[in-house]
Amino acid sequence: MSLKIVTPQDGCAWITGASSGIGAALALELASRGWQVAISARRKADLAKIAKGQDNITAFVCDVTDREAMAATATKIEKKLGPIALGIMNAGIYLPTAFPDFDAEIFDRTFEVNLTGTVNGLAALMPLMVSRGQGHISLVSSVAGYGGLPTSAAYGASKAALFNLGESMAMDLKASGVHVSMVAPGFVKTPATDVNPFPMPFIIEAEDAARRIANGLAKGKTHISFPKRFSYLLRAINLLPRGLYVKLVGSSTNK
Ligand SMILES: NC(=O)c1ccc[n+]([C@@H]2O[C@H](COP(=O)([O-])OP(=O)(O)OC[C@H]3O[C@@H](n4cnc5c(N)ncnc54)[C@H](OP(=O)(O)O)[C@@H]3O)[C@@H](O)[C@H]2O)c1
Numbered sequence: 212m213s214l215k216i217v218t219p220q221d222g223c224a225w226i227t228g229a230s231s232g233i234g235a236a237l238a239l240e241l242a243s244r245g246w247q248v249a250i251s252a253r254r255k256a257d258l259a260k261i262a263k264g265q266d267n268i269t270a271f272v273c274d275v276t277d278r279e280a281m282a283a284t285a286t287k288i289e290k291k292l293g294p295i296a297l298g299i300m301n302a303g304i305y306l307p308t309a310f311p312d313f314d315a316e317i318f319d320r321t322f323e324v325n326l327t328g329t330v331n332g333l334a335a336l337m338p339l340m341v342s343r344g345q346g347h348i349s350l351v352s353s354v355a356g357y358g359g360l361p362t363s364a365a366y367g368a369s370k371a372a373l374f375n376l377g378e379s380m381a382m383d384l385k386a387s388g389v390h391v392s393m394v395a396p397g398f399v400k401t402p403a404t405d406v407n408p409f410p411m412p413f414i415i416e417a418e419d420a421a422r423r424i425a426n427g428l429a430k431g432k433t434h435i436s437f438p439k440r441f442s443y444l445l446r447a448i449n450l451l452p453r454g455l456y457v458k459l460v461g462s463s464t465n466k
Contacts, residue, residue: 214388214431217347218296219246221294221296222247223246223247223248223249223292223295223296225248225249225285225295226248226250227332228275228302228351230258231254231257232399232402232403233399233421234250234252235417237299237420237425238261239268240418240425242265244425244429246267248267249288250271251270252273252302269291275328276328276331281332281334282334284335289339294339295336295339296345296346297347297349298336298346298349299349299424300351302324302328302329303403304320304325304403305403307363309362318368321365321369322369322372326369326373333348337389340389344388345389347391347431348390349391349394349428350373351373352373352394352395353370354441354442356370357395358445359457361461378393390431392435393435394424394435395435395437396424397441397445398415398441413441
């Protein structure tokens with residue numbers, strides 16, 4: 212069965228982690244394409260700035276790590292804007308690891324937002340969409356989830372888990388009418404990457420990333436990755452025997 216690609220006529224879009232960066236740019240992009248967009252995050256003032264002057268963007272304060280609050284937010288969104296047709300689980304944090312110094316807290320915090328936060332969104336959204344026999348859930352992962360990268364043990368593991376989760380969901384939900392997609396950005400200029408002390412190859416602006424994501428969603432793609440040069444390069448390196456992959460990528464760091 213080929214899945215129906217949802218459009219603004221089917222309901223609204225909900226983007227988590229939309230108070231800055233990719234989520235904020237995607238809210239503006241989807242709004243410009245006719246979507247009613249619900250944006251959520253913890254920072255109320257930043258959400259308000261994004262929604263200001265935008266008739267079809269509505270802000271909802273919500274922490275993705277709070278499962279009950281996520282369910283309550285989905286209910287509030289549907290009450291105000293109608294059925295959620297498109298749910299984009301974008302909230303995420305990057306905390307670098309500094310092995311051999313081990314800090315389990317970094318793993319806890321990363322998994323709580325990037326993985327459990329996404330699961331909390333799914334818990335709120337999946338039953339609604341399945342009961343309607345229609346919807347699109349998109350998980351924002353990262354090219355860092357394709358394989359291990361230096362300083363990325365916590366972040367990369369959380370993003371790899373999202374690929375596995377999303378692919379499994381796509382298989383299991385095939386007959387339900389709910390489409391599942393995964394987004395794998397390379398480097399995008401946002402507050403999250405502004406703090407990176409290293410050069411970021413092929414970095415693109417958040418608005419550019421938002422256009423590419425919106426195009427991929429509209430085409431009903433299952434895997435949306437960009438920029439192509441970087442994503443294909445990483446995917447090609449990941450085809451190497453794993454020992455060789457670890458040697459090659461590991462040799463690119465100064466340690
Ligand atoms: N920028 C890149 O190069 C890049 C590359 C690959 C993947 N990504 C992914 O893209 C997504 C967006 O990242 P970004 O670069 O746009 O970073 P960003 O500007 O820092 O945005 C992260 C968003 O997540 C929200 N967030 C963090 N913790 C949250 C929580 N507990 N509850 C609710 N919202 C929370 C933040 O809002 P509040 O602080 O207001 O809650 C913010 O809106 C992330 O999943 C990231 O991993 C980014």
